Amino acid sequence: MTSAKITVRNGAIPADAPDTDIEVQIADAARFVRRHTIASIFRAGSGHPGGALSCADILACLFGAELNVWPSGTDERLRDRFVLSKGHACPALYAIGAYHGFCDKTAALALRKLGSPFQGHPHVRDLPWVETSTGSLGQGFSVALGMAMGMKLQKMPSRTYVVLGDGELQEGEVWEAAMCAAHHKLDNLCAIVDYNKLQSDASNDVIMRIEPLADKWRAFGWTVFEIDGHNIPEILSTLHLAASTHNHPSVLIAHTVKGKGVPYMENGPAWHGSVKLTRQQAEEALAALGADRQEIMELLDV
Amino acid sequence: MFDNNVSAPALIGTSGDSLREAFGKALAAIADEFPKLVVLDADVAGGTGVHHFRKAHPERLIQFGIAEQNMMAAAGGLAAVGMLPVVTGFAVFLSRAFEQARLSISYCKRNAKIVASHPGLDVGPDGGSAQALEDIAAFRAIPGMTVISPADPYETALATRAILEFEGPVYMRTGRSAARRLFGDDHVFEIGKGEIIRHGHDVTLVACGVEVARALDAADLLIDAGISARVVNMATIKPIDIELLARCARETGAIVTAEDHNIHGGLGSAVAEAVAKVHPCPIEFVGVNDTFGTSGEPDELADHFAITAPFIAKSAERAVARKRGLQ
Numbered sequence A: 001m002t003s004a005k006i007t008v009r010n011g012a013i014p015a016d017a018p019d020t021d022i023e024v025q026i027a028d029a030a031r032f033v034r035r036h037t038i039a040s041i042f043r044a045g046s047g048h049p050g051g052a053l054s055c056a057d058i059l060a061c062l063f064g065a066e067l068n069v070w071p072s073g074t075d076e077r078l079r080d081r082f083v084l085s086k087g088h089a090c091p092a093l094y095a096i097g098a099y100h101g102f103c104d105k106t107a108a109l110a111l112r113k114l115g116s117p118f119q120g121h122p123h124v125r126d127l128p129w130v131e132t133s134t135g136s137l138g139q140g141f142s143v144a145l146g147m148a149m150g151m152k153l154q155k156m157p158s159r160t161y162v163v164l165g166d167g168e169l170q171e172g173e174v175w176e177a178a179m180c181a182a183h184h185k186l187d188n189l190c191a192i193v194d195y196n197k198l199q200s201d202a203s204n205d206v207i208m209r210i211e212p213l214a215d216k217w218r219a220f221g222w223t224v225f226e227i228d229g230h231n232i233p234e235i236l237s238t239l240h241l242a243a244s245t246h247n248h249p250s251v252l253i254a255h256t257v258k259g260k261g262v263p264y265m266e267n268g269p270a271w272h273g274s275v276k277l278t279r280q281q282a283e284e285a286l287a288a289l290g291a292d293r294q295e296i297m298e299l300l301d302v
Numbered sequence B: 001m002f003d004n005n006v007s008a009p010a011l012i013g014t015s016g017d018s019l020r021e022a023f024g025k026a027l028a029a030i031a032d033e034f035p036k037l038v039v040l041d042a043d044v045a046g047g048t049g050v051h052h053f054r055k056a057h058p059e060r061l062i063q064f065g066i067a068e069q070n071m072m073a074a075a076g077g078l079a080a081v082g083m084l085p086v087v088t089g090f091a092v093f094l095s096r097a098f099e100q101a102r103l104s105i106s107y108c109k110r111n112a113k114i115v116a117s118h119p120g121l122d123v124g125p126d127g128g129s130a131q132a133l134e135d136i137a138a139f140r141a142i143p144g145m146t147v148i149s150p151a152d153p154y155e156t157a158l159a160t161r162a163i164l165e166f167e168g169p170v171y172m173r174t175g176r177s178a179a180r181r182l183f184g185d186d187h188v189f190e191i192g193k194g195e196i197i198r199h200g201h202d203v204t205l206v207a208c209g210v211e212v213a214r215a216l217d218a219a220d221l222l223i224d225a226g227i228s229a230r231v232v233n234m235a236t237i238k239p240i241d242i243e244l245l246a247r248c249a250r251e252t253g254a255i256v257t258a259e260d261h262n263i264h265g266g267l268g269s270a271v272a273e274a275v276a277k278v279h280p281c282p283i284e285f286v287g288v289n290d291t292f293g294t295s296g297e298p299d300e301l302a303d304h305f306a307i308t309a310p311f312i313a314k315s316a317e318r319a320v321a322r323k324r325g326l327q
């Protein structure tokens, strides 16, 4: 699905910027997220690269053009809430936060280290802008639903966005929340499924089939959009469409590639988690992401 | 000690009310003072006392359907955007959302309250599957979680206000059965404070919830045995009133704990942890002896599982004997 004009909700990019400029800026952010993800996981000696890389373009679109969030302020009424329900992908969240100034770029490389606020899964008491602590799959979605409810009750103009993994959808709580959001007509809630077809041990199909997925969401009362989760114009225009849905929560089923951008990781279940990258692997990944010698040194050594 | 002829404020929490009814009535009565208050229900409002609230403030009752895990985590989200959510349900089913309470409420330091009816053997005929005998242990183990178990309808009404005024996550037990009024209108409830509700010097009976009434009865029984028993209502199990426990351990030299809960991990454990640290003395534990409940009327069950007054009194005699053996 593509739409003629890309709409920018948040002013991070001037609304009158030509679409090509918007796409270029978001692509730059996504590239930053991928490089930063590799570097921080290399430095940590562990982490989940596959699912972070697969949602990089989605996060870049959300933070670049959709979410009304600002590093400088925390307006409780106007601020959109973003929840990374698949919390293990947090290197990507930390990176997009760093890109937009919510935290320091170098500090955010200290992933999973004692004393660092960049824990192995996001914690709101360490980093307020992550909005809620996640890591237990399924819960972030319910929390996001609670936020959307609270916004409605208080007549806030803001919206709640939540990114879920496809394996995460096997949690019963997700469907409790899906039913509940539709029942309460939470049209200020937008879910994005990072549909990379893989989970921890193997593919969804091997572990527990989740198809027919769009039908499931529709049956639960959601407005469903199916998109290419790496096509920036398509993500942006669909987020815009979702924001104008009334009476129903909306879900973007974003088809993605786990490990996207790093050829040796793409579609490889081995790159889900507990990954200890060697120096050579990290360099190869960064080179594939277009980093030059100098940039690679800076990311891995400084 | 108590006055049945009570006036206006005690319309909430009158004698014969169950603790759940007292909670629901209190919530309905004070809701206007808490504009951000919302009550979350999973299709058991008729059983938790929340029907009183629903009747008075239907627009502030959020229905989650029979889906406790989603309800618990959603409370975290509601609190995150400034609401004051009270999660309600049967204790045994709220325990199924333990991890949601842990991560999305307490770890996030959310100002959300969890109020559980139907705890312990007090549930009665619904049987073992429905009797939460582990909830205090479980919720007490969550960092930052305050755990409260009031003793009578009036105290429940006071505690309802107190937890709404308190900033931070709270787990509060109410109760299913009709409860006798123990406290007068001058009763004060303060989170974190135990209270000596009967004086005595040979042994201290420390109880919470429905066991407080039984501890008072036990103190009467002990008079015949020549034992002067002090009774402490320990309505806050976490944080436990360690100063009061130190004082009681010092002054009476023997302690009996009594709770409608597994002997492991609940009030008895909390008391023992504190006393071991500040003033070790013999302690006897009255509670359900690491087993599940079964069907029966609450009083029958309490007798069957040995948590009624005569058993508390027996334990007190043992504690006193141990103390004298030590001396």
Ligand SMILES: Cc1ncc(C[n+]2csc(CCOP(=O)(O)OP(=O)(O)O)c2C)c(N)n1
Pocket: A048, A050, A051, A052, A054, A086, A088, A089, A135, A136, A137, A138, A164, A165, A166, A167, A168, A169, A194, A196, A198, A199, A200, A258, A272, A273
């Ligand atoms: C409740 C819960 N159970 C198990 C895990 C362990 N775990 C972490 S990631 C993961 C797989 C997630 O797969 P998916 O949602 O598809 O994520 P993605 O492919 O986007 O990385 C599992 C099982 C968890 N974090 N939470």
Ligand SMILES: [Mg+2]
Pocket: A051, A165, A166, A167, A194, A195, A196, A197, A198, A199
């Ligand atoms: Mg996946």
